[in-house]
Amino acid sequence: MIVTLAKRLRILRRQKGLTQQALCNELGLNRSTYAKYETGENHPEVETLVRLADYFGVSVDYLLGRSSSPDGRQDVDLPNEQLEFVRFIASHIDEAFFEEFDGSEEEMKEALMENLMFGWEQIKKYMERRRKGRGES
Incomplete structure (x- = not known):
């Protein structure tokens, strides 16, 4: 934690x-x-x-790492395979992405993390638009 x-x-x-x-x-x-x-x-x-x-x-x-969503919501509307991927990335972020950067600048790791977080924000916006289009709240 x-x-x-x-x-x-x-x-x-x-x-x-x-x-x-x-x-x-x-x-x-x-x-x-x-x-x-x-x-x-x-x-x-x-x-x-x-x-x-x-x-x-x-x-x-x-x-505290109990949610991968900044607002704390756990109701992710993703197919099981994609949800499994998101959970894997959340629990293995260092091993999954930073192994090849061992010994490199901390800024490289941070830049990658920022890009991943930007991508995640874009995915969340897309999912929200999709939910609204289906009349869900």
Whole structure:
């Protein structure tokens, strides 16, 4: 759980273009304590976890890795084979995509993750349009 939390906090912060210090200033957190959240050395108290989720506009379940969807929804409308693929990727992201990057720059890994997240957002938008077209909510 901590590894997923650490990765997601780092990715979300960088997506907002913030340094750790800038984020901590906005939320009133100690930077060295927050840095340990992003490295997985420590984890936030429940109240801080909720504040971080609210700030980033995601669910606590997403931060903790209990959901692959930032809003925490689990009702993915995908065929079983595609759903199995999504679950595999979510649980094996490092092994599946980063193995060939061993020893390379961390930025390379982050760039790939950002591209994957962009693709995921596009898929979610498509699925939402499809649901609306069928009259589902």
